């Protein structure tokens with residue numbers, strides 16, 4: 001929520017939320033966003049889509065009920081104003097005027113990345129939290145024009161949990177055929193890149209899809 005406010009995102013325009021996995025740093029802000037929607041969109045005719053892994057509906061309700069109680073008007077509002085969509089590896093749906101295809105990533109819990117297809121091209125992909133894996137290899141072979149990727153890892157980590165810049169250069173860049181610009185996110189510290197095809201992004205940065 002802080003990031004959305006800092007970036008001055010018009011929250012009333014949000015009609016779809018993608019939850020890649022249920023880790024707290026990706027998911028626990030949702031009740032506050034839903035509470036804002038409840039206040040702003042109480043009479044909105046269109047439902048807000050929430051796309052996520054198996055159990056997305058039950059998990060969203062459980063988290064919001066834990067946050068506000070099961071009889072809070074926001075929880076009652078959720079029943080009629082949210083539309084949930086479960087995804088799995090290989091499933092597809094319409095997203096941002098494109099066809100999204102989802103890929104199961106290599107992380108602790110069930111986690112999904114996706115690519116967007118439009119007019120025969122792949123303008124965008126998102127890896128979510130992941131290590132190097134077969135799914136990431138598949139995504140890169142579609143040559144997304146822009147790939148937003150987890151770069152939280154460092155080569156010196158005692159246990160590798162996230163992709164690192166080293167992995168990106170060793171594994172991803174050779175498959176990209178100079179067709180992909182990489183946007184590194186989930187960073188531990190602010191970083192700057194000297195490579196023309198790698199950008200480090202901060203919370204609130206906007207990456208135009210087209």
Ligand SMILES: [Zn+2]
Nearest residue numbers: 021023107129
């Ligand atoms: Zn995670």
